[in-house]
Amino acid sequence: xxxxxxxxxxxxxxxxxxxxxxxxxxxxxxxxxxxxxxxxxxxxxxxxxxxxxxxxxxxxxxxxxxxxxxxxxxxxxxxxxxxxxxxxxxxxxxxxxxxxxxxxxxxxxxxxxxxxxxxxxxxxxxxxxxxxxxxxxxxxxxxxxxxxxxxxxxxxxxxxxxxxxxxxxxxxxxxxxxxxxxxxxxxxxxxxxxxxxxxxxxxxxxxxxxxxxxxxxxxxxxxxxxxxxxxxxxxxxxxxxxxxxxxxxxxxxxxxxxxxxxxxxxxxxxxxxxxxxxxxxxxxxxxxxxxxxxxx
Numbered sequence: 001x002x003x004x005x006x007x008x009x010x011x012x013x014x015x016x017x018x019x020x021x022x023x024x025x026x027x028x029x030x031x032x033x034x035x036x037x038x039x040x041x042x043x044x045x046x047x048x049x050x051x052x053x054x055x056x057x058x059x060x061x062x063x064x065x066x067x068x069x070x071x072x073x074x075x076x077x078x079x080x081x082x083x084x085x086x087x088x089x090x091x092x093x094x095x096x097x098x099x100x101x102x103x104x105x106x107x108x109x110x111x112x113x114x115x116x117x118x119x120x121x122x123x124x125x126x127x128x129x130x131x132x133x134x135x136x137x138x139x140x141x142x143x144x145x146x147x148x149x150x151x152x153x154x155x156x157x158x159x160x161x162x163x164x165x166x167x168x169x170x171x172x173x174x175x176x177x178x179x180x181x182x183x184x185x186x187x188x189x190x191x192x193x194x195x196x197x198x199x200x201x202x203x204x205x206x207x208x209x210x211x212x213x214x215x216x217x218x219x220x221x222x223x224x225x226x227x228x229x230x231x232x233x234x235x236x237x238x239x240x241x242x243x244x245x246x247x248x249x250x251x252x253x254x255x256x257x258x259x260x261x262x263x264x265x266x267x268x269x270x271x272x273x274x275x276x277x278x279x280x281x282x283x284x285x286x287x288x289x290x291x292x293x294x295x296x
Contacts, residue, residue: 005058006117008051008124012089015126018098021216022118023133026106028173030196031205033135035103037212042101044224047088051121055084058107058114087121096221100125106174114174115181122187129157130182130189131219132175133212135205137198141257142240146211152190153183160219161190192216199253200240200286206232243286250286 012018023029023038041047055061064083071077085104102121107114122130140147150163175191182189192215194208210229217224244251 024106030135033208034133036209045090047090051087053085134193138195147195150191
């Protein structure tokens with residue numbers, strides 16, 4: 001018999017309608033926005049790790065390599081850190097319901113079995129909702145509010161999430177598979193995706209992460225001190241404003257995106273791409289500029 005990949009060290013006591021929030025690095029995580037948001041929630045809520053999914057049957061370790069580090073307190077003894085899926089939980093009187101956060105690298109293998117392990121955890125913790133976070137590259141300007149899209153298994157949840165529905169068809173990642181399996185098995189599920197400007201795809205995007213965190217807090221009816229993430233967003237926007245001030249080509253590109261973003265019915269992707277410079281060219285110029293701004 002196959003070994004159960006899910007290990008739960010201690011089940012949360014007297015669960016209060018837990019929400020399981022999941023985010024995956026990789027294809028589902030443009031500019032690391034979704035995993036940044038999930039980890040921010042874990043840290044800010046002071047959630048404690050209580051479970052994990054063993055990576056052995058789900059990862060190609062040549063693609064997601066484990067890394068070695070010295071053990072805490074030992075200058076000589078090393079340990080291997082594997083790309084496991086870790087779950088943390090917070091049960092606080094300041095929250096109306098419990099929050100479980102799972103963060104992982106997108107697995108490479110056996111997605112159906114992996115999703116069943118996630119659902120097994122949700123059921124054993126009496127989770128009443130699975131909420132996935134994602135981020136996608138889009139032709140949107142960084143100067144506008146972050147656009148959130150997504151979906152939900154019922155209209156009331158969709159209204160609370162306040163997302164624009166997406167009619168996307170095409171390749172999907174583990175987030176899309178997990179959402180579909182949840183629906184098939186009758187598990188309430190919602191999804192939040194932040195639109196990230198494709199021309200800053202190689203830079204961490206705190207603005208998109210902040211938008212995701214704020215929407216999750218709205219769902220939870222909770223509040224957090226977001227001043228550090230807000231400050232990171234201000235610095236992010238200031239850096240890009242400086243890029244625009246010194247590079248007319250990039251500034252003109254952003255203006256075109258702004259004008260199209262303001263249209264009620266913007267043209268499709270083929271029309272949008274026709275008179276815009278290649279994204280790779282813009283990304284290279286922006287990243288080079290930002291590297292030059294770093295202190296020696």
